[in-house]
Amino acid sequence: MGISGHSLALALVGCIVAAIARADDARVVLRDAKPVAHGIAAFPKIVAPKSEAATRVNRALEGADASVDRVAVDCNHYKGWHRTVSVTMGGPRYLSLLASDDWYCGGAYPDTEFTALVFDLSTGAPIDWMKLFPADFIGKAGPSPGGGVSDPIGIESPRLWDLFVKTANAAEHDDCNDVRSDPSGSGTRLMIWPNAKDGGIDLFAAEFPHVVKACAGPATLPTAELRKLGADAALLDAIDEAHAKGWYDDRKQ
Numbered sequence: 001m002g003i004s005g006h007s008l009a010l011a012l013v014g015c016i017v018a019a020i021a022r023a024d025d026a027r028v029v030l031r032d033a034k035p036v037a038h039g040i041a042a043f044p045k046i047v048a049p050k051s052e053a054a055t056r057v058n059r060a061l062e063g064a065d066a067s068v069d070r071v072a073v074d075c076n077h078y079k080g081w082h083r084t085v086s087v088t089m090g091g092p093r094y095l096s097l098l099a100s101d102d103w104y105c106g107g108a109y110p111d112t113e114f115t116a117l118v119f120d121l122s123t124g125a126p127i128d129w130m131k132l133f134p135a136d137f138i139g140k141a142g143p144s145p146g147g148g149v150s151d152p153i154g155i156e157s158p159r160l161w162d163l164f165v166k167t168a169n170a171a172e173h174d175d176c177n178d179v180r181s182d183p184s185g186s187g188t189r190l191m192i193w194p195n196a197k198d199g200g201i202d203l204f205a206a207e208f209p210h211v212v213k214a215c216a217g218p219a220t221l222p223t224a225e226l227r228k229l230g231a232d233a234a235l236l237d238a239i240d241e242a243h244a245k246g247w248y249d250d251r252k253q
Helices: 005-025 052-072 158-172 177-181 210-215 223-229 233-245
Strands: 081-090 094-103 111-120 140-142 154-156 190-195 200-205 219-222
Touching: 052 081, 052 094, 052 111, 081 190, 081 233, 094 190, 111 190, 111 200, 111 210, 158 177, 158 190, 158 200, 158 219, 177 210, 190 233, 200 223, 219 223, 223 233
Parallel strands: none
Antiparallel strands: 081 094, 094 111, 140 154, 154 190, 190 200, 200 219
């Protein structure tokens, strides 16, 4: 029995869709990249990208490396800057990388910072957090003005901020309760990322100044709590799967 051209086309489309789904559901294979400079780790890159989405991710990560290189070169010729990078979720469906920076470039004190880059592996674009939470949760989400795909996403969400304060204050038992509960002029912009190791999403106060940076977190909201809040089930399923399979590392520690 012969196969019609229409049936063959449908079969080929089905195979392509299945291949894309399998690629998104697989663990992301990464390779360490050449450091930006001594002590300044580069973001790892996807090995032998086989799709435009994977290529887009690698281009964005190269742009992030170039950005820190432009800043760090002025920091005592790199001597005052140290960066490590960890994979907080390496699939399925999402890739989350976290850079941890420590620097001292003169002045009164050293400083620290986190930079989270989270990608949707089906498109290669930065994760769209507004689509993954209920409509009333997030007011704005995007990079800082002038930023692009190589920059971290900032979240403006009173409800997520309240959850950050509640979770961090309950977990830390430190002197930061008042700072988090009343951030004054520090701002309430959050940076968030999947944390497969702890099975949740981390929230970090992205605008806290140095004097209260120790109070910025991160604090982890577990997937069980996020399900009750109506967060995207497919994302939470992916985090749970990455947690169960150990699809993460702890290089920043």
